[in-house]
Amino acid sequence: MTKKVVERVQQLKGTIKVPGDKSISHRAVMFGAIANGTTTVEGFLPGEDCLSTISCFQKLGVKIEQEEESVTVHGKGWEGLRESSEILDVGNSGTTTRLMLGILATRPFHSIVIGDASIAKRPMARVTAPLKQMGAQIDGRNEGDFTPLAIRGGQTKAINYMSPVASAQVKSAILLAGLQSEGVTTVTEPHKSRDHTERMLKAFGVELEENELSVSVRGGQALQGQHVVVPGDISSAAFFLVAGAIIPNSEIKLMNVGVNTTRTGIIDVLLQMGAELEITNEKIINEERMADLTIRTSKLNGIEIGGEIIPRLIDEIPVIAILATQANGTTIIKDAQELKVKETNRIDTVVNQLKLLGANIEATEDGMIIHGPTLLSGGKVASFGDHRIGMSMAIAGLVANQPVEIDEIEAVDVSYPNFFQHLEELI
Template sequence: MNNKVEKVTGGLNGTIKVPGDKSISHRAVMFGAIANGTTTIEGFLPGDDCLSTIDCFQKLGVQIEASGDKVKVDGKGWSGLVEPTEILDVGNSGTTTRLMLGILATRPFHSVVIGDASIAKRPMSRVTEPLRQMGATIDGRNNGDLTPLSIRGGHTSGIDFTSKVASAQVKSSILLAGLQSEGVTSVTEPHLSRDHTERMLQAFGVDVQREGLTVSVKGGQELTSQHIVVPGDISSAAFFLVAGAIVPSSRIVLENVGVNPTRTGIIDVLQQMGANLELMNERETNGEPVADLVISTSELQGCEIDGDIIPRLIDEIPVIAVLATQAQGKTVIRDAEELKVKETNRIDTVVSELKKLGAKIEATDDGMIIEGPVQLQGNTVNSHGDHRIGMAMAIAGCIANGNVTVENSGAIAVSYPNFFEHINNLK
């Protein structure tokens, strides 16, 4: 599937609601599945990744009804999960894979997890190794680093785990296993990663302790069903925040966006670059901070992006690179090695695709250097099956002279099924 994006001449103006937060949608289904009682979810993201989570938990014996952005999960507690008769297919979803492994590690049955060609290349030993330390039996290609993975869960014991990477998926997988393990399980990170798991577990009645960069849970805890309202995904909002800043004569209002401080690196970067950005109507839902974001055309300055902020904007770097092409001076992104093990090697892919549009951009070992401002030129680019690359290139198309054709744009449905419709609605 290909999509052609034309240069926007009259600005992007109006109000949109971006799809529900992908991270929170995944967790709402999973936690509802292991909770006691019926969990209802509003604002669910019905993208391919989150639908993979629903499919896997249905195969584990959980009754789940989904209609658009509304979902009902009939949880029967931890013991309500049963041995699947089919292979659990996670599709393209790393979150489904890694978090579900933490849940399966404690269940007294056998299961097999598989995904698509992209998942087959992504490193899983970052979760399978600590889960084995806890007592789970996990095997797979490359000694359990690559899918397909075979899991035989059972009696597990808590561990004190120090993670080499700041990864919400690693932290969440171990904590979920810890909830049904003997003793206390703690995870210490080099930087604070997304804390949606900790916030939502507390909403489901779990006692979660945090001290500095260490978070811990006691074993034997049960979850109680909840009504979850999923805020808009800031990673999806990021594309329109950048579009509003770089397309002339634009003003976009993004309603009901999650502004969890572990995710708002994109807001910090926009403010650091001098963007006209306001947060309005700030509030809290299910322990998650939410706001309406207003962005308008801005004069931007290049900046340096590195260190502790990187885990807070790792998914937004493809579109931040597009933003940087329109900023005055040099933008340097460092400490982003994690991009190499996303849906694609996002460092190389962002650089190669933006170069096709005439960007002055170079890859480094742990990031990229971008010179601006540059007038981008139309061309054919490719998402390489990566939803965030596809959307970033489409936003670049809004300011390029001539049309930008995004090949393999179907990948965008993973997180933002009505993305192109929203661009057209704002014209």
């Protein structure tokens, strides 16, 4: 396990380009794998999670070439997938696991999916249950709720599914199975989750019908290979947006960040708290909107965060907690039960680690309450193998009055391998 010490800085200034969007990188490889023809990916995130997706689809018989941020996928359609002679190891990637299950559910062969210790604790029934309703044979621990999972796909039928959670992974898995099922498959959510799958399916030539909270897809459609340009990941940009807002004398410009409206909850929160945030150079490529974001040192006020915005910022809540420790007044985060089933229980982990640094923070059943502003102290914390916890603790270290030592910092490589390099460039 690797440790990292982060110390207080006087300012952050400069321009950086954050890594490619993790969600879009996953999907570009998967959709290219089941498409007819060649798909090229520009701006791919070469983090551990996305490399797990490449590895799994290579084992399924797809020729994929990857060099840093460039990927070429030689798709041969759905029928090009072949039974793997090896177990499909997803590593730490929930996206790989759940979306791949939707694809494997319709393929007439046997697959075994396994991941690391963290994946083994993450609930899969939210995906396996509807896929079983469609006719897939899936077995695993606790009746298919935990990995390892064994899948024998085959002829599946369309369903009309009312999802109990707003989850892009659940929605995507069902839609991918629906593409190879007889009839029209519809997924309805309690709140709209991120829509990268819908946007990219359209770019690959699939016809969808979308209503406010529902998406429908007709079975029997084929995908056609595309050139995909991956925008910068707003979830990675969030760490520097928060840092720029809370560190004195700072101004950071982040280039070509994805600003898909289902992902921009962090921008809404920053603006509501009073941040000096500027959005420029907006453009749309492959159905996805991207822009340059400039953040400056800001006077912030606590707010209440809950309801429909939560699915739009669920991955950013750990670093939003850091932001709230430096804001005037109380910030309340609620309706965020989904944090309990991420790489860690992020409610308990964030609260416990920030308490070690002197934050005035308490956990609730569905979120947390943070009182600010607080001068954070130094100390020893850990990522617990969660990349977003690790980077959040690093941002806390930048404003703490003593050094912060972070254990298991190698977890950052999952989504942002050059995070500390970019941080050094701004100091």
